[in-house]
Amino acid sequence: MINFKKLLRLLWLIVFMILASVGVGLGGGVPLPLSARKRDATEVQTELPESDKKATKIAEFKRKE
Template sequence: MKYFKKTLRLLSLVLMIALALVGVGLGGGVPIPVSNRKENLIEIRVELPETKEKDSESEDFFNKE
């Protein structure tokens, strides 16, 4: 009976290894995560409205006339 249990355990181990190999062969294994990928940080960009600055040179030129 001991011999039968030992053989059954060995056969079940071989069967599990064979099933794992077939699964990896079909699925391609576990993908390795990329470590140098940037984190997705949300950046909020705010554009300031342009201020209307008076061009003093052009005003002086037009005011002279």
């Protein structure tokens, strides 16, 4: 009886593997999800304004001459 149960489990495993492979063959498998970064490729890039420190240093240097 134990050998019969083992054989029956193995038979069901083989049947399910065959059904799964036929289903994947017909359906083409599961599609991979696209990443959100590729779809939202537009990024806003901002530039920081130049500080006035450089302009004041240049003006002070010119005054000293």
